Amino acid sequence: MIKVCLADNQPVVHFGVKSYFKDHAEISLVGHVGNYNMILDLLKIKPVDVLILDLELEGLSSLNMVKFLLKEFPSTKIIIFSNLSENIYAPNALKAGVSSYLHKTSKLETLGNTITKVSHGAIIYSDTVKKNLALIAKQNKSERLYRKLSNREIEVLRFLSDGKKNNEISKILGLNEKTISTYKLRLLTKLNVTNLVDLVNKAKTLEIV
Numbered sequence: 001m002i003k004v005c006l007a008d009n010q011p012v013v014h015f016g017v018k019s020y021f022k023d024h025a026e027i028s029l030v031g032h033v034g035n036y037n038m039i040l041d042l043l044k045i046k047p048v049d050v051l052i053l054d055l056e057l058e059g060l061s062s063l064n065m066v067k068f069l070l071k072e073f074p075s076t077k078i079i080i081f082s083n084l085s086e087n088i089y090a091p092n093a094l095k096a097g098v099s100s101y102l103h104k105t106s107k108l109e110t111l112g113n114t115i116t117k118v119s120h121g122a123i124i125y126s127d128t129v130k131k132n133l134a135l136i137a138k139q140n141k142s143e144r145l146y147r148k149l150s151n152r153e154i155e156v157l158r159f160l161s162d163g164k165k166n167n168e169i170s171k172i173l174g175l176n177e178k179t180i181s182t183y184k185l186r187l188l189t190k191l192n193v194t195n196l197v198d199l200v201n202k203a204k205t206l207e208i209v
Helices: 011-020 036-045 063-072 086-096 108-119 127-136 141-148 151-161 166-173 177-190 196-205
Strands: 002-007 027-033 050-053 077-082 100-103
Touching: 002 011, 002 036, 002 108, 011 027, 011 108, 027 036, 027 108, 036 050, 036 063, 050 108, 063 077, 063 086, 063 151, 077 086, 077 108, 086 100, 086 127, 086 151, 100 108, 151 166, 151 177, 151 196, 166 177, 177 196
Parallel strands: 002 027, 002 050, 050 077, 077 100
Antiparallel strands: none
16 A cells, blocks of 8 residues: 655645545555654654655745655655646756656646655656646746746745745745845746735736736
């Protein structure tokens, strides 16, 4: 049996996934948690083949924390299962080492098939992600600009778009407030805007947040 853990904030997702895989012939849901620290506690005591992880999980503020999980628990594969835009987050997540990225609009049957393939070492992209990655090389510099944002810049941009101040973001990410100011300046430059309002609006237009 493939041992699976689900890490998600939403009870309805826990219920749906648990119900679907209840009598599955190959997949066994051995744990379901609601925050990042609970993942660490569970993986330390229970072997898990595949972790289904929402990027908006409570306590998960950075893709570096996903990298940490992969480093500390190398036998556990990670599937990102999230509502966040595949166009923006899938490339960085896959670069971080996850085995697959599925949008939550995907059918649970698709999730099941992905779990099986990932447990055997496969790296799974959706057709949407494949098409978007293929288009990147064909786009001009301005169209590709937002794709050059680093993982950390995207994270800072998300928090700025949520209305958080520099000092709040610095506490969440564990960074100096001046460092957050530097990231903010880089974002303004890379997205070719001059103020926070335009920055947030452009981020929404580009579906970065």
